[in-house]
Amino acid sequence: MSWVLYHYPLCPFSRKVRIILKEKGIDFQLVYEKYWERRRGFLLLNPTGVTPLLQSTSSKKLYFGNYSLFEFIENIGDRMLPTNDEEAYRARSVAEWFDVKFYNEVTRYLLEEKVIKHLTVGLSSVSPNSSAIRAAKKNIFSHLDYLNYLLQNQAGYLCGEKIGLADFAAASQLSVLDYIGDVPWEYSPLAKTWYALVKSRPSFKPLLEDEVPGIYRSAQYQNPDF
């Protein structure tokens, strides 16, 4: 069985699925989707209108929704969650922190103001909102504190010795900001060491090769010893 993943390179939720499919050894092809353009062909497949969207090439069935899609692919290949219920709760809850709280307080603002508005300049009369950018850049510190707290209490990864869903969710959000150079890594050496570990995995390599036309890629983005 093979798959097609509709994604946008700087969409953190697309990134998470790309990493997880690779970790699971699932073959897939990418389709580049600028979701904010609301292309009719894409909306017909996925009425939520946002990336990622996964389609089975054999059954043509469609899977979308950040949480629903993950729970579905978790049944295929190596598991990203611990088998113990209590530990699986902790892993899901750290992932949900980054998917929801980090995204809404940090990534969303920077993605909208510094990427999407930049790419649609001329098409819309809306200019970047500098107070949203300032808020995001301020908010990131409490999330780095949270990462630091998790890493102080764990052995190497966010939920213990084994890498998994929580790490991939957090690294997906951070990697979008790292692309545009907006992570103050010097603030948390523990978080930086953890991110370097995640970044060095083969599943992460295709993300490091992403280059989005029109969006400046920071110098340290591809560098494992940043």
Add this chain to the structure above:
Amino acid sequence: MSWVLYHYPLCPFSRKVRIILKEKGIDFQLVYEKYWERRRGFLLLNPTGVTPLLQSTSSKKLYFGNYSLFEFIENIGDRMLPTNDEEAYRARSVAEWFDVKFYNEVTRYLLEEKVIKHLTVGLSSVSPNSSAIRAAKKNIFSHLDYLNYLLQNQAGYLCGEKIGLADFAAASQLSVLDYIGDVPWEYSPLAKTWYALVKSRPSFKPLLEDEVPGIYRSAQYQNPDF
């Protein structure tokens, strides 16, 4: 094992957990939490700051996060999801539609503008945003169309003959709006019939008895033949 649930009566995510715990036959006590007040004692238990929060009275362990909390309690008592992976995906994805898309496009606006601002009047200088209220009241129609579409293709409930997660997620959002009288039920007779079915379940009864001081409860809210 017994549980304590920190909830706010008009928080749709709290409502969903209240219904599901009842459906599963799990005993719990309620703690009334005005989450927007950001009470220090609550934030110490739950750094996300939002309801619901579930605590085990024996182990004192804490569970929060809309998605993580559900997946954890799904291991206890009767299952709310089908056992087939494909059907479980469909159920989760309909639930996610209402938890994320419906909430962000409809419930969130009306809850903030018509409930929270009303309750904090005098404490803040912010007055209700009438354009947000208008947007929510317009957006609800496409969601009623979606409900209609699901119900035309299914037998009784949103994902088939058996009631489950999708129905409870959707009804939780709608019930908050129904409390304040903001669901145009006459627009979709199919959705109305489905909601009457969900509303008549014993698990829903405690919600119908909710009365929030200061917030007018619409006449049809408690009525099964509305």
